[in-house]
Amino acid sequence: MxxxxxxxxxxxxxxxxxxxxxxxxxxxxxxxxxxxxxxxSTLTDMRKRNITFGKLDKKAGQAYYLGAQQSNDLADNTSKLRNQEIEYNQTSYKLMSTLEEPISINSDNRKSKLDSFMKKESNILFGSEYTYSPQLSSSTQLVYAETGPLGVMYDKTGQLIFSVVNGKVVSYTQTYMKTLDILQEKQATKSEQDVVTNLYSSSEIPNNSKITYTNMAYTKLLEAKGSTIYIPVWFISIHNKDSKVDTVKKVNAFTGNILKTSSNGEDYSNE
Structure with a gap:
């Protein structure tokens, strides 16, 4: 050889x-x-068009596909509530309450007052499991999102919504998901910077506007056989300086696809 x-x-x-x-x-x-x-280059172009924003995180994150089954935990615990008129919808698993003594609030103290109110289980069931969500709130509705060790849920199946009339909280509705199960191992998610620049490239951010808030939270993907599947979604709040209108853009954190809202209120991807 x-x-x-x-x-x-x-x-x-x-x-x-x-x-x-x-x-x-x-x-x-x-x-x-x-x-x-x-x-x-994209960030520079955005600034030239008077689009203002803070420092955008370039680091990609990780998140799960989550699943849950709706339960009647709220209905099973209504006897703990006091000084309220309670109704419960078995179909939507939603608790509806009218307060006997409305809570006076203003723009400065509304969060602190409601945070204090929620600490008592006789006022709100599972109140410690919700956090204030400024993106979802308005002058007439204050929204708290269910929050657990896996993240925040920006979805109607896990929300506490206070109704405000003439400067007073008069009622609230509540939904609750007791347990969220991990369906798959962690997967990579798009970074804050990727999502914002892609929104701009897709003409979803107008000139002369300001990105006021960004947050990634879980929201419903689909329902099947009594179970709900959740995915992480980027919520990007944009304030138009010309029209003074605020809008919230939703982006699938796994794929980067922009979510649109259908006529029945459900989100879907346009890609």
Whole structure:
């Protein structure tokens, strides 16, 4: 056997492999560089068009597909509530309450007053499991989202909504998901910066506007056989400086697809 020839063949193979790996590495670095340059150019263009925003996180995160089954935990605990007129809808699993003594609030103290009110179980069931959601709230509705160790839920199946009339909280509705189950291992999610720049590139952010709030939360993907599946969604609040109108854009955090709202109020992807 010609060992010298075999050595030469192996040397050529290894040299070829080294060249291939070197070229691949160079190309990958070039792609990353081009991507970074493209994002920087987009952010610069946004500023030129008077779109203001804070520092955007470039780091991708991780999240789950979650599942849950609706239950009657609210109905089973209504006897704990005091000084309220209670109704419960067995179909929508929704508790509806009218307060016997409305709570006076203003723009400065509304959150602190309701936070204090929710601490008592005789006022709100499972109140410690909800957090205030400014993106979902308005002057007539104050929304608290169910929050657990896996994240925040921006969905009507896990919300506490206070109704405000003439500066007073007069009633509330509540839905509650007791347990959220992990359906798959963690998956990568789009970064805050990726989502915002993609929204701009898709003409979803108007000139002369301000990004006032960004947050990633779980929301319903679909229902099947009594179970609900949730995915992480980026909620981007945009204030139009010309019209003074605030809008919220929703983006699938896994895919980056923009979610639209259908006539029945359900979200769906336009891609």
């Amino acid at each position: 010609d060992f010298r020839r075999i050595e030469i063949i192996f040397l050529v193979v290894f040299l070829s492999l080294d060249v291939f790996l070197l070229v691949s590495f160079h190309n990958s670095q070039q792609v990353i560089s081009n991507s970074t340059t493209g994002v920087t």
